Amino acid sequence: MVFSSNVFLLYFMPIFFLVYFLTPKKIRNYTLLLASLLFYAYGAPEFIIQLILSTIANFFLVRWMCKVEKPRVKKLLCGISIAISIGLLFYFKYGNFTMQNVNTVLGWTGFQGFTWTKILLPIGISFFSFQSVTYTLDTYRKVNEPMDKLSDYMLYIVMFPQLIAGPIVRYCDIADQIRNRESSYADRLQGFYRFVIGLCKKILIADVIGFQVDKVLGPSNYDVLTSTELADIASKIGALDSTTAWITIFAFTFQIYFDFAGYSDMAIGLGRMMGFKFPENFDNPYVSTTISEFWRRWHQTFSVFIKNYLYFPLGGSRVKTEARKYFNLWFCFLVSGLWHGAAWNFVVYGALQGIFICADKLFLKKFNERLGKIPSVFFTFLIIVLTRCFFRIERIDLSWLFIKRLFAFDFAPFHFGDNPHLYVTMLVAAFFSFFTLSKFGLKVQEKVYFTDYNPRQHIVAFIVSVFAFVFCLGALNATGFSPFIYFRF
Amino acid sequence: MMKKHRTTLVLFCLLAVLAFAPMLQEHLGFPRVKSLAGVTNEVPFPKLTSTTYRNGQFQRSLEKYLQHHYGYRPITVRLYNQYLWDFYNKTFTKGSITVGKEGWLYEPWFVEDYYHGGTYTQKKDSLSLIQDMKREAFRIYQLQHILEQYGVTLFVCQAPGKDMIYPEYLPDDTVTTRPKKVSARTFYDEQFNLLGINHINTEQWFLQMKDTVDFLLFPQKGTHWSNIAAAYVADSLFRYVEAKQGIRMNRLSIGEPTIGKFKKPDYDLEELYNLCRPLKKLPQHYAKLNAIPVADAVKPKMITVGDSYFWNICAFVPMDSLFESHPYWYYNSTIYFDSCHKTTKEVDLAKELLSADAVMLIYCSTQLYNMSNDFCRQALVALCYDKEELNEIQTEVERKIRSNNKWLKNIEQRADRYQMTLDSAIVHEANFAVTHDIESFLPAFKDSIPTKRSSEAHRHKTSIDN
Structure with missing residues (x-):
């Protein structure tokens, strides 16, 4: 469902808010969860089950991860949880692209390509996959305690206002609001x-x-x-x-x-x-x-995600060589380009942004200051x-x-x-x-x-x-x- | 703090009420809102099945349905259109209006017809268009002669297009690469003269009148002839019926034209803009129309088959005082001013035609390309053949199809394409051939004027002779 559609503006939104505000505070999260599932099921009926199952699996994996003492097992469970989220994203979003390119290369070398049925992209997968990664990592890093209730976790992942196209809300930013929040008439x-x-x-x-x-x-x-x-x-x-x-x-x-x-x-x-x-x-x-400033101002929640969950784990700017630092920067933008779509034009787009960011650090920023x-x-x-x-x-x-x-x-x-x-x-x-x-x-x-x-x-x-x-x-x-x-x- | 709380509470409650207002208005139909002008394809409420839901068809169709069905829709659309008009001189009319000079409005097909002829709008090449029109003219000729034998006058009224009467306000032609092709207006005029078909071409008359009268023959913001011009046309048409039938009818009196309040459909194009405020328009003249009784007057029955140009006549002229009955077969489909029939499909065509005194075909220049909307063919078949005879001929054609390999193969392919059984495709083909290509399949139409008659026509003739 799209916010700028008649179904949403004239029916879903008024009915949802009426029900939401009429329900007692204690069960408002359930109302919101149910509405969010309906919202997703309306637009992507084929994928709702997959969304629910992957969310449930991740919730229990993370709980298990928090309970185990051994760091290696903890790490393994964290890895599995992330692998599920990113794996699904990769499969649905990049499966077609990868197979297409593999088959092209195989064609060049004279081999027969694989038979591959085109997969449809579940709407919003790039956003809710990232949110589930932030939950796993924030919990692993002990920034926040894991959710007690499955329903609260599901709500964090599928909440309809930000389910389809963000903002990508980090778990640590919203955990408390899910448990307890106030909304005045103002x-x-x-x-x-x-x-x-x-x-x-x-x-x-x-x-x-x-x-x-x-x-x-x-x-x-x-x-x-x-x-x-x-x-x-x-x-x-x-x-x-x-x-x-x-x-x-x-x-x-x-x-x-x-x-x-x-x-x-x-x-x-x-x-x-x-x-x-x-x-x-x-x-x-x-x-x-500058281009660096642009990326601090554009799609900020995505930039923060990339910074926290990709750039820093790569070593960020605290690396041994300058070359590695620039590579980290460039690589992050390459990935963010590819995140926008499984096509070579997005790879080029990301690579170009990365080059401009590096150029910024090297000379462009100074040039701009002089301008x-x-x-x-x-x-x-x-x-x-x-x-x-x-x-x-x-x-x-x-x-x-x-x-x-x-x-x-x-x-x-x-x-x-x-x-x-x-x-x-x-x-x-x-x-x-x-x-x-x-x-x-x-x-x-x-x-x-x-x-x-x-x-x-x-x-x-x-x-x-x-x-x-x-x-x-x-x-x-x-x-x-x-x-x-x-x-x- | 308290004041702020009170204000926000009141506004929030108001918002809640407003949020449900469209839903309520749509479902209760109250309060009534003036609907939008123009024709839209009615979008039905989509069928919800597991398949349509899963493949997204239901959701897409529902959105389309809701685009046309939500409370207060006309107000919201008018508001946006008014903004577009005020700021950018445009609205969304899906290409149904062309803005001419000095605020004159035209339907685009008139502009196209004026500059390039009808080939482009009809999506047919000149040759096939000419063939179609020639065949139609000949059918009118045949029908006129057959009806004449029963004392029924068939005649054609060619209504002018606004483009021909007020070309000075047309927008300049922007497409210069296309050659001018055949125009139905001139083609039919030649054919009618050649075949001696009863017809009145009002175009020349309008052009002569244009500089001598004070009133507009076509309104600035409308597409049809003005109400007052329509009244003068009506008077001439009635005199024509009188002369042809050799009768006296009550007189139509047209009062002194004076500037009056705009009446529909004198601003029908403007209405399509669906604006909040009316546009500024050139003044329009109106006259009082009355029927003056005449001693020994006869009130004939006239059937009119035609396009929307007849609306101005039947809506303002006191037709009931002039005619016994005057059914209007709008595009040979919907019937108006007839208490017994709503569509032409319900009508016993031969019986209905033979009970009339006059049949008028009235079409404007751009509708001439679809002259009679198949009425003449249907009428000819109804007057010359009985259903049983047609069935026999159809069976014969079916047999011919089955014995003709080339024809059969062609039908097999079509049956495959439309997922029909071969038998039903053959029946379909034979039926279409017999009822549509009458000149090739019905022997009576091999003659210039068919002499064969249906039982209904026979019966009628006998009763007249007796």
């Missing part, structure tokens, strides 16, 4: 306002821009296309003028931000309505002055925009063709009147992306997102939110439905 309202902000980002900005991006580059998932459709896209890209190419890639850069940040806002808002305080996932990433704040923001933004080509276009040859069109310098005249809706929306997106470059922008952000409202502010925010909700509903149903980009990952 929290519930502010959660709703936050949800509506996310809905607006998704429907009024990301979807409007995305429509144009899809028109030029085809659907975001090339797996579903036939060879004729792919050839069509290739010929379309090959015939692009540079103006359209630049507009398209800028558009996608804004689309992916508002799409994902919109989802995160909705998840955080829903959580807040129930008394959860989920970690923030975005902190104005496009105002970053000054505003130029370095735009320079960093330009790097992000260019690398996004490999993110959006799921074929390396087509990404490269697209980049060639960007730098072909055959600019067609730009007419604002051709698609004012797109251009105005892009301007709005750009405005909000760079709004916090100013102190005033930061102040407004602080006020809107992170300050408790007084009664008058509540009334204004309530009216605006209800109006915006109705408006989004109109937009959603006048234009059609589109899922979130990050649901695929």
Whole structure:
């Protein structure tokens, strides 16, 4: 189920909250758990059993792990638990990709390839697998005690606001809230306002821009296309003028931000309505002055996960040689690229980000400092925009063709009147992306997102939110439905 | 603190009520909300089965269903459309409106027809389009002659398209690479003159009238002729029926045209925008229409088969005072103004036609490509053949199919494709051949004017002769 769908907005959400708030506090977690399982079962019926079974297995493995005294057995159990989570992720997400490549290599060497039935990707597997890894490791490291109740653990894994696309909530950050939490009426309202902000980002900005991006580059998932459709896209890209190419890639850069940040806002808002305080996932990433800063601001919970559970175990920066340090950094980004999708374009995307991060440490950061704040923001933004080509276009040859069109310098005249809706929306997106470059922008952000409202502010925010909700509903149903980009990952 | 708590409590309760409002409105139908204009494909509530649930079909269909079925939907869509219109001069009408110059609106197929002819919108090549239209014209000719023998006048009214009367407001043609192809408007006009078919082409008349009258013949924001123009057309049509039937009918009196409050369907295209606020429009004239009784007047029965252009006539002209009955066979499918029948499928066609005094086919320039909507073929078959005879011919065709290897193989392939048994595919093919390709399969239509008649036609003729 998607937050920006009629089923969710008009039925699931009102009914769930009504039942949730009417149930006694003691059994609210059960209500939430049941709703979350329904939520997942609705969208991915084929995988609900697998999700439940793997969660149960992990819960008992971790309990066993905590009870045993011998460190070697403890380590072994921890390994098994992680292997289950990562193994499932690998099997479902990278099985097709691996077999495809193995068969290609076998074909080159003259051997016959393996027969392989394509596997479907369970929605949200990248997110709940990571959460279960944090539970195992945080418990192993004794950061937190294991959950007493299976239902509480399941709730941590399958809680519907963050089940499908994060934020990736670390066990240590939420363990206490699962056991005990409060939500005042003000929290519930502010959660709703936050949800509506996310809905607006998704429907009024990301979807409007995305429509144009899809028109030029085809659907975001090339797996579903036939060879004729792919050839069509290739010929379309090959015939692009540079103006359209630049507009398209800028558009996608804004689309992916508002799409994902919109989802995160909705998840955080829903959580807040129930008394959860989920970690923030975005902190104005496009105002970053360096690529390193960008990755501290973009998909923050994922970056934290990679840092804590991959970069540090690799040795982080406390390694013997500089080369190893840079390799660790680069490798983490390579993995994070691959996390986004099982395709070579994501590998290239991750590798490029890793190279830029290393370059940052070596010289780029100093170069940016010399440029000054505003130029370095735009320079960093330009790097992000260019690398996004490999993110959006799921074929390396087509990404490269697209980049060639960007730098072909055959600019067609730009007419604002051709698609004012797109251009105005892009301007709005750009405005909000760079709004916090100013102190005033930061102040407004602080006020809107992170300050408790007084009664008058509540009334204004309530009216605006209800109006915006109705408006989004109109937009959603006048234009059609589109899922979130990050649901695929 | 207390005040804050009270405010948030009240707002939260209000939010809870608002959250359920769409659900309640949808299921209770209260309060009533003005529905959106335009035609949408009705999405049925999806069937929930284990298969449709597991493969996600149910979920996708449910989302589609809910897109059209939720409380207060018209308000939300109008609100968003108004925003799109105010800021970007657009709304989501799925390509059913073209914005012309000075705020004039057109249906895009009129624009296409004006610049390129109908081949592109019909998705047929010129040659097959010409063949189809030639065959249809000839069927009208045959039907006119047969009906004439029973004292029934068949005639065609060619309604003009807005594109031809107000081309000065059309948007400039952006597609210059396509050559202009055949146009039904001119083609039928030539054919009707050639075959001597009763017809009234209102296009030339409108073009002459355009510069001499103060009122708009087509409204700025509508696609059909204006109400007042329709009234003048109606008057001419009735006079035509009078002349052809040699009767006197009650008079239609058209009052002095004055600017009046907009009436439907004079802003039917604007309505499709589904906005919150009405658009600014050029003023529209209206006139009072009355029927003036005439001594010895006869009230004939007229059947109208046609497109939506007849709506303006039957909605405003006092038809009941002028006609005994005036059923309107809308696109030869739904029947209006007939208490006995709702669709043309229910009608005993021969009986119904022979009981009328006049039959009018009324089509505008873009609908001429589908002239009569198969009415003429159905009428010819009904007047010339009985069902039993058709069944015999069909059995004969079935036998021919079975003995013709090439034909049979072709049908086998189709049966496979549509997962039918071969026997049912043969029956289907034979039935289609007999009832649709009448010129090839029904012997009566080998003659220029068929002389063979169905039992119903025979009976009627005998009763007239007696």
